[in-house]
Amino acid sequence: MYIVSIWLGKGRCPEYRLAIVNSVRRAVLRAIGIPKDGYRVFVFEKELPDVRQDRGCSCLAGENSVVISFSFDVASGVQTVLLDTVEQNLAENPGIPCEDIHMSLIRCAVAG
Template sequence: MPLVHISLRNGKPPAYRQAICDGIYHAMRETFDVPEDDQFMVVTGHESADFRYGASYLNVARSDDLVFIQITANATRSVEQKKALYQSIVRRLGDSPGIRAEDVFINIVEVARENWSLGHGLAQYA
């Protein structure tokens, strides 16, 4: 049950933002064994003054089209699955909406299964 936070600069149309969500969802289905309809994502736009990044940190040439993707998920995936997820997201977002690989920044936050309540005040995974 990943929870995905997507941050980007303001100004992108709804179809662009929807393509990002779709690409991430399909990549998670492909590589992370995420069930159908397990879609919990939020997209946040930021003014340029509120969106900072290292334009060349680790020799990656980033632009103002940078997208931060933070995925909170159960600590159950292997390193190989994570690498496959990164590659799948970059490929899919390159295809649609056309984001350069250099502008896809992904972070996974792993949590214990008991750290989720998906409704009704229950710990469904505990």
């Protein structure tokens, strides 16, 4: 099973979290063609200093930062399309600027 993990600062309203999840789901469907029942999305809320420490990333600065990690087995060209599409979708709704979006893709094979 493929996995998408999303880390947000605490206190985000349900509509904001849902907008992020929906933006990611649309990007996955468009870039990779995997329907929403083909992977799981987990959303974690933490104080931002904890996000910085847990993810080992010192570049997170804004209180509206979002960290997204994809565990998918996709080709390099598709990775770029996926990450670019997620960035575009999040900029449109819920309006997160690209400097507050931090993504990683971990290639993993799914046993069949």
